[in-house]
Amino acid sequence: MVTNLLKKNDLSMNEIVKQTALATRTRARNVSLNKFRWNKTYLLGFVDSHLIHYPTPIGLTYAWSFGSLAGMCLVIQIISGILLSTHYTANIDLAFASVEYIMRDVPNGWFIRYVHANGASMFFIVVYSHIFRGLYYGSYMKPRQLLWCSGVVLFLLIMGTAFTGYVLPWGQMSFWGATVITNMVTAIPFGGQTIVEWLWGGFTVNAPTLRRFYSVHFLLPFIIAGLTLLHLALLHKDGSNSPIGSDTGVDDVPFYPYYFAKDLFAFTCFVLFFGVFVFFFPNLLNHPDNCIPADPMETPKHLVPEWYFLPFYAILRSIPHKAAGIVAMVGAILVMLLIPYTYTGYVRNTTYRPLFKVFYWLLVADFITLMWVGQAPITDPFIALGQLASVYYFSFFLFLVPLIGIIETKLVNYKLN
Numbered sequence: 001m002v003t004n005l006l007k008k009n010d011l012s013m014n015e016i017v018k019q020t021a022l023a024t025r026t027r028a029r030n031v032s033l034n035k036f037r038w039n040k041t042y043l044l045g046f047v048d049s050h051l052i053h054y055p056t057p058i059g060l061t062y063a064w065s066f067g068s069l070a071g072m073c074l075v076i077q078i079i080s081g082i083l084l085s086t087h088y089t090a091n092i093d094l095a096f097a098s099v100e101y102i103m104r105d106v107p108n109g110w111f112i113r114y115v116h117a118n119g120a121s122m123f124f125i126v127v128y129s130h131i132f133r134g135l136y137y138g139s140y141m142k143p144r145q146l147l148w149c150s151g152v153v154l155f156l157l158i159m160g161t162a163f164t165g166y167v168l169p170w171g172q173m174s175f176w177g178a179t180v181i182t183n184m185v186t187a188i189p190f191g192g193q194t195i196v197e198w199l200w201g202g203f204t205v206n207a208p209t210l211r212r213f214y215s216v217h218f219l220l221p222f223i224i225a226g227l228t229l230l231h232l233a234l235l236h237k238d239g240s241n242s243p244i245g246s247d248t249g250v251d252d253v254p255f256y257p258y259y260f261a262k263d264l265f266a267f268t269c270f271v272l273f274f275g276v277f278v279f280f281f282p283n284l285l286n287h288p289d290n291c292i293p294a295d296p297m298e299t300p301k302h303l304v305p306e307w308y309f310l311p312f313y314a315i316l317r318s319i320p321h322k323a324a325g326i327v328a329m330v331g332a333i334l335v336m337l338l339i340p341y342t343y344t345g346y347v348r349n350t351t352y353r354p355l356f357k358v359f360y361w362l363l364v365a366d367f368i369t370l371m372w373v374g375q376a377p378i379t380d381p382f383i384a385l386g387q388l389a390s391v392y393y394f395s396f397f398l399f400l401v402p403l404i405g406i407i408e409t410k411l412v413n414y415k416l417n
Contacts, residue, residue, distance in 0.1 A: 090211045
């Protein structure tokens with residue numbers, strides 16, 4: 001029967017397996033949604049379909065909890081940010097003082113501010129973990145290419161939100177960070193200077209700049225929330241990837257109560273970890289120079305961004321040419337958009353890909369190295385180490401992933417005589 005089907009439709013065995021798996025998963029999903037839906041009204045039915053009886057692979061580990069934790073981080077940041085905005089003043093003469101007012105005079109203002117400030121770091125810890133989990137388990141592979149790409153766009157927006165928010169306290173690192181980053185726009189060949197003056201609202205970073213950054217920082221989280229819904233819609237369209245890389249759907253279970261309880265436990269552990277920073281080490285992840293009011297006449301001795309920007313900052317400064325460095329820094333994020341289309345193998349899980357596993361863990365070590373180099377002085381051997389790490393970072397996405405995919409495909413299809 002299979003032989004006749006191959007002759008009739010001229011399909012490969014792999015295509016038949018994929019079609020059968022997709023049909024089985026769709027059938028399992030439809031049975032789950034139609035049989036167990038507890039309310040036929042549209043709204044409650046929607047909640048039931050996507051939160052209660054949503055078919056979820058039975059083997060998901062706690063590594064899959066980083067997605068829901070990222071959503072919780074976004075909610076925490078939006079709520080704490082709205083509360084802070086009721087007392088913050090977007091004026092260069094009053095911004096720093098308004099932050100101190102929140103810390104000292106507003107009831108529980110210190111708590112709200114530390115939750116928001118450390119929440120940004122927690123958000124990036126969760127997001128980076130989520131990205132590396134996706135790389136390890138092949139969440140970028142067909143049919144989830146658009147899901148992965150929407151996640152990369154979300155990552156870009158999160159970084160933009162973090163940068164604009166870092167400017168708002170109007171401390172030394174806030175002011176000079178804004179000056180350095182916005183000056184990069186001048187590298188655009190035509191109209192770069194005009195664009196940067198439009199961003200500044202003048203010829204230097206000043207009062208209009210702070211107001212514009214405040215407006216953008218307030219707006220972006222809601223755009224992120226909207227794009228997150230699209231991200232979830234794409235996730236629920238094809239379903240979650242599983243540790244074994246199977247999409248058959250035969251072993252799916254309802255999301256509630258199994259993964260609800262699992263995510264709740266993960267969130268509880270996350271809150272305890274978060275609370276250690278908020279209550280015991282609230283300024284550990286912040287730069288001490290930002291406790292000094294902004295002074296345009298005095299440049300800090302060592303300008304460094306927040307820790308979550310350090311890998312990309314290291315790539316930027318590893319290239320002597322200004323424009324090339326900026327292109328490399330932005331490209332370090334955009335290059336992740338290519339991986340769903342450059343990998344040509346069949347196997348998802350890195351556990352079953354011994355060759356790729358070596359280069360994957362080298363990428364993790366390389367990313368940590370870039371983070372360390374980013375905060376180090378711009379001297380040897382840090383310059384050479386940053387250049388070497390940058391070369392490997394781009395080589396992984398542009399050359400190693402396609403090459404390893406080709407090698408693995410040949411090994412899978414290799415026939416012994």
